[in-house]
Amino acid sequence: MNPQVDWNTVWLLLPELLLVLLAVWAYVAGAFSHYRNGSNAILLAGLILGGYLLTQQNPSHGLWDGTAVQGNPIFSGPLIVDPFGHTIRWLVLVVGGLMLLSMWRAGPEDLSTEYTGSLFLILAGLMIVTRTDELVLLFLGLELVSIPTYIMLFIGRQRTAAHEATTKYFYLGILSSGLLLYGFALLYGATGTMQLREMPDVLAISGAGGGTLIRLAPAALVLVIAGLGFKMAAVPFHFYAPDVYEGTTAANAGLLSVAPKIAGLIALVRIMLAGFMKPDLLELGWQMALALALMTMTLGNVMALLQNNVRRMMAYSAISHAGYLFIGVAVALAVASGEVSSANVGGISAALFYLVAYALATLGIFATFVYLAGADRELDHIDELAGLSKSRPMIALSMTICLLSLTGVPPLAGFWGKLELFFCALCFDPKTVDIATRNWFGVLVIVGAMNAAISAGYYLRLVGVMYFRPAGKSVQPTGGSGPMIAAIASAVLVIAIGMMPAWFFERTNRAAEPWQPIVATTISNHASEAR
Amino acid sequence: MSDWTTIQKLLVAIPALPLVATMVTALLGPRYLRGKSHLPIVFGLVISCVLSLELLRQLNRAIENHETGIGYETTVDLWTWASVPEAYDGSGSRKTIGDSTGRLITDVHDASDSSGPFHIAVTLRADGLTCIMLAMVTLVALLIAIYAVGYMHQDRGCWRFFTYIGLFVFSMTMLVSASNFVLLYVFWEAVGLCSYLLIGFWYEKREAAAAGTKAFLVNRVGDFGFALALFFIWTVYGTLNFHDTQNAPGVLGQERLSSMQQEFGRPGESGEGHPRGAQDQDVRTGYVGGGIGLAICLLLMLGACGKSAQFPLHVWLPDAMEGPTPVSALIHAATMVTAGVYMVARCTPLFAVDCAPYLDPRAVVATIGGLSALIAGIIAMTQNDLKRVLAYSTISQLGYMFLALGTGSLVGIIAGMFHLFTHAFFKSLLFLGAGSVMHAMGGVIDMRKFGGLRRLMPMTFWTFLAGALALSGIWPLAGFFSKDAILAAAYDVGHGEAAYASLFLWLTYAAFLTAFLTALYTFRAFYMTFFGAEEIPAEAGHHARESRPIMTVPLVILALGALAVGWIFGQPGATKSGFAGVAASTPSLAVMVHPGYRALDTAAERKSAAERKSAAEKKSAAEKGSVAEKGLHQDSHRRVAIISLVLAVLGIGIAGFLYLGDAREVRAIIQWPVMKQLHRISYGKFFFDPVYWILVVLPGLALASICYAFDRWLIDGLVNTIGRIPSGIGRLFRNMQCGMLQTYALWMLLGVLTLLGSAVWHMW
């Protein structure tokens, strides 16, 4: 049974409503005028207003003013209000701002507002995904991320490759949505409720309340993982990524590598750790997540080594990082299933931190590509970056920082992300540990570390080309100042996180509080010491 | 910082100024200063030099105010470099060493305070030795820098040269004012680096680059020994501070050593100089002798041999003459090469331990010194390159210094340091004179190609003459006093009752012979350069004239120094504030005046502890008196002085007989069978280089090529193979990415089915 929908629900949805209204406004206004700068400026102002609204919605949790209280989440209508959602909303706003900057001049002139309006719909969809406790709204949120993406892919650039990319993404996206919806349907069939938090109770009385349909829960689990795995570009649902990234524009590739990934991870966390809270399901879940993590990391990295197209390479990079995110998910599920108990930070906190680090660095790199590409052409081959350190030292430096962060070089954000992921996969409480499980996670960490080494192979290749290869035909950056600001801002944020990881760990820890076995500040302490 | 005393402020400022000047030159030189790059360095050195002299004055006053003590020092603690608590496990390591190999003289430790921290503080110290070295280094460096302004004015890399010079002066001043072995080692390496950079300054020249590499590599051998010595010292003593920096009552007593364990690394908490009291402590207490003690000394000596170019590591110094001449004068004659002498003098207490039943380390030091002096003297006889003659002369003179240090008496050690001091003046003078000649001759330095330059270059001629006379040891020039003091000290030991008396007797004879050779080769070079028919090589071109005043003025100043410093500081009747007094106030040397100090005459001393003590008391009292009242030049050594003077005059005369005119006598003499062989050996430099080539370099090259092949084929192959694995795996999966939408969908569905299958297998 849903909790009451009241005016408070509307108030809680205000940032999302704001984004939707801004998007609609952009569409309609764009039909009257094509003045791109003005429209973008208003949208940017809208994002800042959204940030203000977020601070206003904060008091009950005190997440950002340091007065956090341990409390049960609030339910209002289909919404769940907790620190997790709140943190993600901040992430979405920041990511949205960076994307808006890097898309400042993207798309054809007469469709520019449609382009940015769709971006805002995606942001609204992301926010909804993070805050829903109900299957229908969750699905709607995910579709609100997907459908505008199709539009953006299409209007990004008028050329055959872009159309092929759009078509591929569209059809495979539909397929994955279908899988997801099928999973949701089975889940509803098995539990008889749309509310995620009510499902465990039903699942617990296996066979009695839900009847034989309850046996469909594992199938639902598989379908949900498959559908969300597509969004996160996990192997074997990753096939679209390289083709689509290569075909579309750099700005769109940046969007694709961040927005669906956030949506997928968040939805996965919401469903798995609320809906499927039953030991045997969670056990199946962590085993699948572990297998996906192993395959995804490895395949993404080894394939990236072979690429010469920058966007295709970054596509495989995005795939491999999805694998890292799955490490955190697997740990969280294993801990939740009760097979092992963690002596350290939980996987969700680690995955969340990693997501932040990944999103910022990746956006920085794609913003650089946007900056270096022109209105009529894209930056394709790696060699086009040659001599960038001479012609554009600032942008080369910021891109290098982002690349090194993705590699996991200390003291950048990516290093702390990987460190915490590996920590959480290794530091199980030895007293309650299931040896086999622990060994599997040991293997996971070893493979993860090896993959980090492999990834250096292609990230540093880019750095090498920028710094040590003499410029051939020089790239004329015509992307404008927006992408440049986005690139440099991303690099600065990456450094900032790397410099004071404790501050961010504190927040991700608190965001993941409901699933935190022990709200451990261990790694934050390590981090602050190291700093 | 505000509560620092004047001495402490000066002590910090002296190295700081060259450092700042170096940074300014390095930053601004290449683009803005260019030809004016000398300005910051010369300016910094002027101030540094003035401050050094002021420091010497201040120290003198402080010594006089501390009548009661036997030594004086002040330290200034800048910051802590490294600190590891409980790093030293004294109980285990000490016991082992004490029981098995070495002879732990006193069991100082009980278990409770057997562990100590590893604490390295960046601490500077001022004492007699340091202040003398600082004054000498900054003064000579200043004069040479001024000279170099003229010498280097046409060189493109002018800024680079002055940057290196500044860096060198900084490193050298830090080296002599460091207060622990780690800092000493750091700056020991830093001056080595500067030497390397400056030898290879004209790196386009193959010989220069090769000489730089050779100097660096030969020095590595010595530094390796030095590093090992440091490890030994740490293992044995649990501290790397110089053993006399501690603010504790006894000089080297038991209390001191145990307090060293606790307060180690916090020298001079009051920051004020403090007298050394408690004279009745047993000096030897706490020092480890036996095999370990000997090993430490020998390894330290190996390091000193490398830096100071002593046999058998002397081979790098002649080649180092490929560097610019001011560098040869500054680094390879006056300052850096004396670092080894300084270090051994600084470590006197370590060298004074009783290493029975093994060798006495001081005998080794003296033997190496005497041998180097003689060998280098013989080689210098036949070299035709003016700078190389001077280089071998430097080796020879450094050998004298080590001989003096090896005597182990206070008079001897101070004589060695005094020779270091005077040598800096006349040898840098000679080098600068040679540089002046070389400058005028368009870079030619082979004495056979020029001659009779005394009319062309009168200033250079006269100043060179002063330096040559001083080097030969003619009264009353600088070299006479210092060399005579060394000969006297060696003579004393040789005629004493020490166990090594006969050895020292032979060494004394060798030293006399070397004195003769010194005069001979010095004036051979002098006559060949400045007398005979005027002969100017073609390379000289229009350069062939007297150097500019900016080069000759430093020559004149140094010539005055070569004339006077011996007279001023080496006179009988010099008071406590003279050279001997200041040097003797150094704590590590003042130890020798202490009644417990073990002189070299071990045979007499081994009888019994009580007897030893009384004998030593008597002896040291006498020695202290003699040093304080009579200075270095004692009446009883008039005989030595006369012999050496006669030998020097004889050498000059024979040189004149042989080399003035057309030198047909020389051609006749080297036809004599014995002389022919001797000439061959001398001309071939005792064949050190080919022997080292066969014994060291060739095996090294062979090993290197084996390692290279191993690395190239096996390791690289392995690494590359492993590196290919990931991309190989990638290639395997490449075909899956075929670009077909239907295939992708199929793969996705297959994935779902696989997962479903595993779920089914898992749940049912």
Place this chain on the structure above:
Amino acid sequence: MNLAILPVLLLVAFLLIVAIGLILLGRIFGPHRAGAVKEMPYESGMDPIHDARRRFDIRFHLVAIAFLVFDVELLFLYPWAVASKSPAGVDQAVVSGLVVGRELVFAGVLFFILLLVLGLIYDWRKGLFRWR
């Protein structure tokens, strides 16, 4: 026989009769002018079975999408209209605590219609209703 579903059956029968009857009437009374175009199932549109690569006017799609929007509008508004009148609808939801009041539902519907109006304005400005 359960009479409860009789109206449904009657409706089905009625629909069948109308559909078949209309086709029959046309066959019987209509003029017969044979030809390739006339033989097509949708005379004014396109041949449903043809080569996939044939071009056709993109505006068909635009109109179809615009139609879809208003079709969905109907899909939402009709149930709301029924529920707001029925005692078992919105009132019941308010009573059982699902929604705080009728006003909120009404506001939601208004917001929905607002979005649709904005969409209509957008379509209009974009020239969707101009065929040429």
